[in-house]
Amino acid sequence: xxxxxxxxxxxxxxxxxxxxxxxxxxxxxxxxxxxxxxxxxxxxxxxxxxxxxxxxxxxxxxxxxxxxxxxxxxxxxxxxxxxxxxxxxxxxxxxxxxxxxxxxxxxxxxxxxxxxxxxxxxxxxxxxxxxxxxxxxxxxxxxxxxxxxxxxxxxxxxxxxxxxxxxxxxxxxxxxxxxxxxxxxxxxxxxxxxxxxxxxxxxxxxxxxxxxxxxxxxxxxxxxxxxxxxxxxxxxxxxxxxxxxxxxxxxxxxxxxxxxxxxxxxxxxxxxxxxxxxxxxxxxxxxxxxxxxxxxxxxxxxxxxxxxxxxxxxxxxxxxxxxxxxxxxxxxxxxxxxxxxxxxx
Ligand code: A3P
Numbered sequence: 124x125x126x127x128x129x130x131x132x133x134x135x136x137x138x139x140x141x142x143x144x145x146x147x148x149x150x151x152x153x154x155x156x157x158x159x160x161x162x163x164x165x166x167x168x169x170x171x172x173x174x175x176x177x178x179x180x181x182x183x184x185x186x187x188x189x190x191x192x193x194x195x196x197x198x199x200x201x202x203x204x205x206x207x208x209x210x211x212x213x214x215x216x217x218x219x220x221x222x223x224x225x226x227x228x229x230x231x232x233x234x235x236x237x238x239x240x241x242x243x244x245x246x247x248x249x250x251x252x253x254x255x256x257x258x259x260x261x262x263x264x265x266x267x268x269x270x271x272x273x274x275x276x277x278x279x280x281x282x283x284x285x286x287x288x289x290x291x292x293x294x295x296x297x298x299x300x301x302x303x304x305x306x307x308x309x310x311x312x313x314x315x316x317x318x319x320x321x322x323x324x325x326x327x328x329x330x331x332x333x334x335x336x337x338x339x340x341x342x343x344x345x346x347x348x349x350x351x352x353x354x355x356x357x358x359x360x361x362x363x364x365x366x367x368x369x370x371x372x373x374x375x376x377x378x379x380x381x382x383x384x385x386x387x388x389x390x391x392x393x394x395x396x397x398x399x400x401x402x403x404x405x406x407x408x409x410x411x412x413x414x415x416x417x418x419x420x421x422x423x424x425x426x427x428x429x430x431x432x433x434x435x436x437x438x439x440x441x442x443x444x445x446x447x448x449x450x451x452x453x454x455x456x457x458x459x460x461x462x463x464x465x466x467x468x
Pocket of ligand 1: 220223226313416432434
């Protein structure tokens with residue numbers, strides 16, 4: 124009898140203990156995400172009319188869980204209707220530059236509770252076949268969000284593709300455009316490294332960077348090489364300026380985003396008229412990766428995939444010098460147009 128009572132007591136204690144530990148864990152997780160759950164200040168009207176001034180708490184709580192499920196296509200129509208979720212066209216686009224840090228920028232902005240990212244590169248405006256499918260096709264590619272949130276997508280090919288500025292202008296002439304740039308020679312080498320890795324994966328051989336970047340006939344920089352052309356930022360930007368005023372662009376320093384991401388993100392928050400919500404808490408340096416990683420709350424954090432932050436091959440210093448000299452006047456023009464100066468050599 125006594126033994127039976129003791130067993131019952133142990134069972135009760137076990138249940139109570141489990142409940143207490145569960146509640147404690149829940150509380151710890153909530154406290155970790157409190158910063159993200161603060162109601163937001165009003166978002167500037169430039170993003171269109173808002174029926175309410177702040178994102179409901181519910182929206183933020185659901186952002187990581189429910190929205191993720193919806194993105195995966197696991198939501199029922201009823202759930203979507205119930206939570207008033209919509210697929211919105213982007214209010215801001217990261218248009219490039221390839222290898223500038225576009226993924227890091229998108230993922231880091233997605234830390235903001237008012238931002239919802241399109242995870243995949245959609246390639247709507249640069250791909251004729253996709254573009255022919257129409258704007259509704261594009262909108263349906265967007266993640267579910269609350270009406271107060273803004274959707275951001277990134278497709279770095281937009282920056283260098285001739286037809287894109289006009290097409291984006293036709294969709295939304297007041298859209299905000301983000302361009303993340305790195306020192307042009309480093310960006311070109313990063314671009315090359317990505318292509319090289321693709322070739323190696325297919326067991327193919329590839330030229331050395333020096334051979335592609337320098338024209339063997341003239342010994343000058345090979346301006347036909349795409350990795351070089353992409354780094355002539357001013358040429359591409361000038362095409363965009365035929366459609367959009369410079370105020371609609373924000374230039375992000377991709378080199379600084381690597382070493383000191385927070386101030387760069389704060390500038391973007393300002394440009395997007397978002398209340399400052401991304402904090403140092405959200406970004407931690409991971410020594411193993413050698414990069415900053417993202418912390419959403421006490422339980423959820425992540426680093427970018429291994430394909431971001433590749434080791435670059437060593438490049439002949441005379442080629443680097445030649446490239447830097449080549450980019451120099453274009454860089455000056457770029458500083459002049461954008462009003463943002465970088466310490467590029
Ligand atoms: P490297 O691979 O040359 O180092 P994109 O996303 O536009 O392809 O840019 C890739 C680059 O983002 C990487 O180039 C890397 O340096 C940079 N980057 C910036 N912040 C990063 C981060 N937190 N984690 C990983 N890579 C980051």
